[in-house]
Amino acid sequence: MEATPRPAVSIVIPTHSEQRWPALVRTVASARSQTYVPAEIVVVVDHNPALFRRARRDLGGVTVLENLYAQGVSGNRNTGAFHTSTSLIAFLDDDTTAGPEWLGSLVAPFADPKVVGTGGGINPEWEGPEPRWMPEEFLWAVGGSYAGMPTTTARIRNVWSASMVVRRDAFLSVGGFRTGFGKVGSQNRPEDTELCLRMSAASGGHWMYVPTATIRHEVPASRSTFGWFLRRCYAEGRGKVAMAGLLDGSQSLGSEKDYLRSLPRAVVRNLVAATRGRGAHHALKAGGVLAGVAAAGVGGVVETVAARRLAGAVR
Structure with a gap:
């Protein structure tokens, strides 16, 4: 054969x-x-x-x-x-x-x-040390799994x-x-x-x-800052809303909704680890999750408002 x-x-x-x-x-x-x-x-x-x-x-x-x-x-x-x-x-x-x-x-x-x-x-390949505040759930922000x-x-x-x-x-x-x-x-x-x-x-x-x-995906030091992280999350929020507008609206964001539902567990897990003496960096990671969600949410709102204004202008 x-x-x-x-x-x-x-x-x-x-x-x-x-x-x-x-x-x-x-x-x-x-x-x-x-x-x-x-x-x-x-x-x-x-x-x-x-x-x-x-x-x-x-x-x-x-x-x-x-x-x-x-x-x-x-x-x-x-x-x-x-x-x-x-x-x-x-x-x-x-x-x-x-x-x-x-x-x-x-x-x-x-x-x-x-x-x-x-x-x-x-796998992210950091030019410098991996930020202690970077949550594993947000490694997508630097192009990682x-x-x-x-x-x-x-x-x-x-x-x-x-x-x-x-x-x-x-x-x-x-x-x-x-x-x-x-x-x-x-x-x-x-x-x-x-x-x-x-x-x-x-x-x-x-x-x-x-x-x-x-x-391995190279991550330059310039992308290891908290400011860059927030800007990247903001851009992702805008981009996902723009993508939904091109396709079938909210139905295309099913995976994002599942992902968001998992993030409270990440916050709790890291806070518990911090309170049990496993390292202050866990508290920083919990804060990173909250900050990333907030930045993405602001981006989503900005993109939604911009799209509605554009639709109104077209009419």
Whole structure:
């Protein structure tokens, strides 16, 4: 009996800043080191001619493209994805490093034809010490897997584009990432969550989370401050409300509601630990949960008011 041929996979890596050049080189090296050898590695540069020239010159054996769309990571990823021809398309961010089994682990669930995409575990790699006030439930704020996510391979609503593999036909059928909705400048909207929801709705398929398919995500010291944390939570609140407006309203936020219901337990757990002498940092983590929820809530209110004003102006 002949073995089923393994699907071919291309890896797309978006990049935009020369300041990230050392990180980009590490990302490309990790993509090349996969035991499941990719058919092609594509680096896409977001409207930065100097970086494009450098990547073309110094990244041998890698396809280097320029973003064909307006500035932003969604169009940047689409440029690379639409260029590829493989049945599966993988995405890595330019500040991540994938373990050697990462790609193979994310490809395995595609043996089930109902799987439209997969994502893996993301471990923050702090430039400095991890903030003592950072709650494990809020590691998503620095692009990491957070407490409460599955610890074994499981079905999930959405994954993150920093560590993602998609079925090409399902991805193309919805037009890829929604351009104009995503990360550009100070704007931070969940373009990956929005993509996952559209792909599932259009295909009737589902996503799988593979926590053992790990990558390391670099967290610079500038993103370890409490002020940055609050701004990131505020932006997430705005982004999730904006996403709900694009899709089916509150129904698209079911996972967020479940997540919010889990946070009071995190506050209580940390306060109990602090009162039992397990370290004052637990009290700081409890405060971090409350502050993060408040910042996200303010962002959600601001986005809701802005959307209503825009709707009124259109009328």
